[in-house]
Amino acid sequence: MAGRPGSVRARTTIGATAVVAGALVAAGLAVVLLLRANLTGQADLRAEVAAREVASQLATGVAYRSLDLPDAEDHPVQVVGEDGRVRAVSEDLEAVRGTGSPGVRPGAATRGDDDDRGDDRDDDPGRGEVSDDDPKLTTGTATVDGRTADYRFAAIEVTTPRDETVTVYAGADLAAARDATGTVARAMLAGLPLLLAVVAGVTWLVTRRALRPVEAVRAELAEITSSGDLARRVPVPDARDEIAGLAATTNETLAALEESVARQRGFVADASHELRSPIASLRTQLEVAAAHPELLDVDGLVEDVVRLQHLAADLLLLARIDAGERPPARPVALGGLVRDELDRRAPRDRIPVQASVEADPRVMGVPGRLVRVLGNLLDNAERHADTSVRLSLREEGGRAVLRVSDDGPGVPAGDRERIFERFVRLDDARSRDEGGAGLGLAIARDLVRAHAGTLTVGEAPGGGALFEVRLPVT
Structure with a gap:
């Protein structure tokens, strides 16, 4: 069982490994995305800080040529006026793309329409003020000293003391964020096979240990089947599982x-x-x-x-009966069935039956088999009676109760269950048993049980045996 690909052990290992792999991939992807978002957010913050520092200088009246601009490789900066011309750029900054302001050299014009900003003058910050609005954040590229890299750019508007509104574009390098994200992703990919191998190995070993009792049970059943020794039993593990x-x-x-x-x-x-x-x-x-x-x-x-x-x-x-044969049942009027059977038997009865049918309860059953129960009980009573056989039928507590008694030697208390076994005859106690095979009472009890009823034997009030049948009424 342990080595078959289609075994429970193999399927469990493959399934557990697949589930863990899926969970790890999903968790790893979530971690990478969260890390990227966090690092990008940090880059946005650095770009905004750099842009606001330059904007603050412009708000205090520092001339464009006197601006203290950060290193272009870390934070490329360009200042663009409302007319679309670049007022200042970081040293060694050669080109910027993706910010909406393609010009980089002072005096260069953008591709935008100069009149497009005319409607926005009312939203410009006041003289000598930096805009309090959230910066516009974009991802673009910048070429510094011949090297092109990706940056996150923040755009901040500021109005100089000379009432000139300009936009400061400052970038933050994304290389570190992308390198960190790539490193984490590669580390996860490198560790995933090892972790999956550990999961598969542990699952394989745990499953083998868990299924060892099952294999022991299977092997013992195979031995029992081959030997035919039904006295043997399979081992029961100590664990209560x-x-x-x-x-x-x-x-x-x-x-x-x-x-x-x-x-x-x-x-x-x-x-x-x-x-x-x-x-x-x-x-x-x-x-x-x-x-x-x-x-x-x-x-x-x-x-x-x-x-x-x-x-x-x-x-x-x-x-x-042993094969489980169950003919279709239907409602049966038990009183009428008893009367008909008594009338049929009367001419050949050794001892007349004294009947008392006080009710006519209806039960679900097979008429022929119910007649067989009644006939077997009456045959048994007549065979062992001295002078009388009594029968009564009534309804008690939702059940039909049929009693058949005789005044014979009765059944000893220790034999009251044994007489319902097949081929059992109490010859010493019931001396008039002639020719019976010991099947009548066994058949009667089996048929009564098939009708969801009970058949018991006790002592009759005047001595002898009293057989009682109880069947549920409909």
Whole structure:
């Protein structure tokens, strides 16, 4: 499992690595963008400070030729009048692009229309004042001493004491900001593969450790499957996690499967044993009849065939119940069903049934199977009764309650659950049991449970056994 590309371990490692890679790329991009914005903001501030320093000199009346201008490589400066002519520039500044003022040498005119600023004179600062408005910030290039670089430019308006309004353009070099951003980006790109390798390795190891109990469970299940030994169990890890829960549930499933297989094997063995007796009897009678036709016991043959027929029908019904067969249910009037079954059985009953049908509750069920439950209970009661069999039907607390009792020897308290097991007969306690295979009560309880009901046995008020069926009413 550990080496397959399609394994949970490999998929988890790939998925975790991909998620971390995406998160790191997004975080790195955000850091780079924030760093660039921060450094650009600092460049804007430096450009504005440089422009305001020059503007302050002009506001105090310093002549253009006497201006103390900063070094052109750090802060290229040019002063442009309202007529579009350059009044002053930094030393060695050869060209400026991107500020809207292409002229660089004193006296050079811009490409703009001189009349375009006429409407803005009302917004000019007062005589000897520097504009309080936020500077206009642009990104452009400047060529200083033959070297062209990118700059952030700030434009500040100022009115000299001679009532001449000019604009001071000052730049701040972006090389440092871009170098810092590039360095950070390269460092992140260089560290990303190493970090992803660490994430992948850790995820691989952690997943291997987490899935080790799963592999142990899988290997043990494979051994159980190959050996067929359902008594074995998978190992349950000490940790109280989902894998421990899976292992515990697997062991519960194996226990239920072992019980089911053991029960099925016992059922097959018991069925074989029950079938062997009537088949052996039939064979004996047929062999005798073949040798001595005058000794043929037809009644005995018919009795054995009927017994075989009933046993085969019971085995088939149990097989269908075990297979989960559920015929369509419909509302059934239980009172009418009980009366019809009693009328049908009356001519052949060994002991007449004393019935008390006090209600006619409706239940959801299969009429044929409900009749089978009633018939099995009455057959059992008549087989063990001394003189009387009683039946009552009523509705109690939203449930239909059917009781069948006899005045026979009853069922000992220790055997009241065992009699519902298949092929169980209490021959010593119920001496009149003749020819039964021990399936009637087992079939009755299985059918009642299939109808969401219960079947229990207790002691009748006058002695004997009392069987009680409870079914939910509709």
